[in-house]
Amino acid sequence: MAAAWEEYLDKHEDQHLTDLFEFLRIPSVSTLPEHQDDMRRAAHEVVERLRAAGVPEVEILETGGHPLVFGSWHVDDNQPTALIYGHYDVQPPDPLDLWQSGPFQPEIRDGRIYARGASDDKGNIFAAMLGVEALHATAGKPPINVKFFIEGEEEVGSHSLPGFVHDNRERFACDFVICADGGMYGENQPSLTLSSKGLAGCQINLRTAATDMHSGMFGAVIPNALEAMARLADSFHTPDGRIAVEGFYDDVVDLSDEERAETARVPFDEQEFLNSVGAKAFWGEPGYTPLERMGARPTLDFNGLWGGFEGEGNKTVTPAEAHLKISCRLVPNQEPGKIVGLIRKHAETHCPEGATIAFGDTAGGALPFAIQPDHPALVKAGEVLEQIYGTKPLALRMGGTLPVAPVFQRELGADMVFFAFGMPGDNAHAPNESMVLDAWRTMSRAYCAYLEALAR
Amino acid sequence: MAAAWEEYLDKHEDQHLTDLFEFLRIPSVSTLPEHQDDMRRAAHEVVERLRAAGVPEVEILETGGHPLVFGSWHVDDNQPTALIYGHYDVQPPDPLDLWQSGPFQPEIRDGRIYARGASDDKGNIFAAMLGVEALHATAGKPPINVKFFIEGEEEVGSHSLPGFVHDNRERFACDFVICADGGMYGENQPSLTLSSKGLAGCQINLRTAATDMHSGMFGAVIPNALEAMARLADSFHTPDGRIAVEGFYDDVVDLSDEERAETARVPFDEQEFLNSVGAKAFWGEPGYTPLERMGARPTLDFNGLWGGFEGEGNKTVTPAEAHLKISCRLVPNQEPGKIVGLIRKHAETHCPEGATIAFGDTAGGALPFAIQPDHPALVKAGEVLEQIYGTKPLALRMGGTLPVAPVFQRELGADMVFFAFGMPGDNAHAPNESMVLDAWRTMSRAYCAYLEALAR
Secondary structure (H helix, E strand, C coil): CCCHHHHHHHHCHHHHHHHHHHHHCCCCECCCHHHHHHHHHHHHHHHHHHHHCCCCEEEEECCCCCCEEEEEECCCCCCCEEEEEEECCECCCCCHHHCCCCCCCCEEECCEEECCCCCCCHHHHHHHHHHHHHHHHHHCCCCCEEEEEEECCHHHCCCCHHHHHHHCHHHHCCCEEEECCCECCECCECEEEEEECEEEEEEEEEECCCCCEEHHHHCCCCCCHHHHHHHHHHCCECCCCCECCCCCCCCCCCCCHHHHHHHHCCCCCHHHHHHHHCCCCCCCCCCCCHHHHHHHCCEEEEEEEEEECCCCCCCCEECCEEEEEEEEEECCCCCHHHHHHHHHHHHHHHCCCCCEEEEECCCCEECCEECCCCCHHHHHHHHHHHHHHCCCCEEEECCCCCCHHHHHHHHHCCCEEECCCECHHHCCCCCCCEEEHHHHHHHHHHHHHHHHHHCC | CCCHHHHHHHHCHHHHHHHHHHHHCCCCECCCHHHHHHHHHHHHHHHHHHHHCCCCEEEEECCCCCCEEEEEECCCCCCCEEEEEEECCECCCCCHHHCCCCCCCCEEECCEEECCCCCCCHHHHHHHHHHHHHHHHHHCCCCCEEEEEEECCHHHCCCCHHHHHHHCCCCCCCCEEEECCCECCECCECEEEEEECEEEEEEEEEECCCCCEEHHHHCCCCCCHHHHHHHHHHCCECCCCCECCCCCCCCCCCCCHHHHHHHHCCCCCHHHHHHHHCCCCCCCCCCCCHHHHHHHCCEEEEEEEEEECCCCCCCCEECCEEEEEEEEEECCCCCHHHHHHHHHHHHHHHCCCCCEEEEECCCCEECCEECCCCCHHHHHHHHHHHHHHCCCCEEEECCCCCCHHHHHHHHHCCCEEECCCECHHHCCCCCCCEEEHHHHHHHHHHHHHHHHHHCC
């Protein structure tokens, strides 16, 4: 017999999807100043949703950056308190011309909800809120104490949050954090997340002359900023994919033999994986398998590289400036500030003659995070997932970054359990982002089951 | 006693400057399709100007590309016929934010006329037309037969013209061509141009996956298109500035000892030159002086390089595509088609594993050009310049490209004499393009004197 919350969710499914679409239509791009009002609209939408879920205390907190939505529902002193974390901000949608439908015009195609944020993270947080709404509608309240912490700066590194969480430790106090951001290993393969990577980055601005020059007059004699930048950029990796920045790997905790053996047990079809992103070959640090690299090895990525004329046709110019955006995914025990320092030193050491470089801040810095595999809330999550999927979840390390995970750990003494339903094919951070409709349906139901399982 | 044409030009100077400004306001950017109407407006402005100069036959000729303005004034069967060449199209103005005043809002500052095209080439052709206008107003007609050939495709490689000149050889027949495009060695140092470089280029489009990817999930394992492009781009030169494309230098006619000695006599202050463009150091092919490289050695220039996220802040994406615009300046006897073939072969050979490349056409191809130092019209030009400046002109090779020069040579048997007054500090093809106001004044007068000197 279906649980009452399941019947509720079945019955209101069309309306909930309509409501999600409204939420997805708000272009809450946190990195672009012109979307500041949209950020606030999205925060208010979260407030409304929490109220609809019956959460008695809901407020918008000013963090100094984009606002944070906080909700609290204390039901029983004898029950644990879970803080459900997620974010309502999204990545920029460009390049726009690669989207099949508008990034902020959600639509369903082939069993997927297409929109920027469908998976990362609006779809996921919306489903988590629906779970509590269903429990409220059918049982009057959730079985444990629940707090909601829905921020608006995840995609820009959550830089306001460390100080804000520190200053509000009592308000956010909890036994553990449930992260409604992230995903499963595959549509038929649930997984638990044991760690997430840290993040560190900067922008390098390179200049060779005061202004762009006529290539006929100056191309033969003045350094071309694009040539100099290509040379500098090329110096950051060895051709076989190892990061060439001196000291970059110094603090990395290497995988144990046991962890490598465990990773090797994960079913991973290399060709299928390549096909899923339309790639021909793997690339990256030699000496590790792709799965090991994804979860447990640090990277240095170029996120943007530009200079000179990008229009149609040609412009015979010798460009005077070029720009490179770098971000690194870090693993325990790498420290973001130290890594940025090493990148700067590398850039200065390898700066081609005749070029000058300056550094820009990209405001992304986060520590890596890890949770013990036997954490009770993680074990419970595994049991719920096994019941839903009929298969034991894999325990995995994650390549993505949750900047607040180590913050909650440090400030609240609360470990984070990732409990979200994004899938590898969701194109998070890319054009044509989507969420599997069935995964979205599953998630609200899974939250009901998980919160029930967590009750003492 | 001043010549009559000089008095005429003095008297109408303000009006002529006003008229020039009108011409400069038309954004006749030939490479951008959205400026097609502006191109036609600019062509009509040239027509009006030629009519004002008394040229009896003026017409707009459809070339298949942007229109060509042709004018003819036959005055005497016993006099030679000069075809005055120039172009009314201009380079794109971007990056716009580096312009102190609008690129199409001409203004005078510190003795310079600032606007896109002020020097290259609207200011120059306008002055040439004013010279004929002054001769018409004061002597009734020019002393020799004059044809005007003002095209609209110079900045995109004049690709319609070779066939068009071939098909209209009788119409354009002349004894020699006077090029009202180009410039002098310096404000106080006139010069004659002995050669111009050819041009060849293409665009390389590189791809590593179907779509941009989340760097946390994919950065460790899928080739980053920007990293791959940086590696490929870096392979085109040795670190010391030699072009590393196999066979690139094979057909180059090297400088003779005599030419090198002559080049060494040119007064060239290296530090002053660097200062003029705000550069710290020279760069380019080793084994040649900067002046030798500028005039007589081929180059391979990056004109644009881009991919990934260029906005403010950061976007933690692993880009799937990157683009590189390349153009080469060629010297005798390099052939554009062959050079593009070598570039393609190099790119294919050096394409990083996991990346695929495709080539785009940038529609720029031109042969190099050279004139004999003892050509009578060139000698006359030298005499006129010496009279104006009080100093003997230098005989130089030019780094820029005049695609039609070799076309006129081949189709009409007419060599080209460069007779224009752009200056090295004009920022042609760059932000804040300008023309020295005095040089602009000098040029219309110099055309009167030159046409008189050319009369038998």
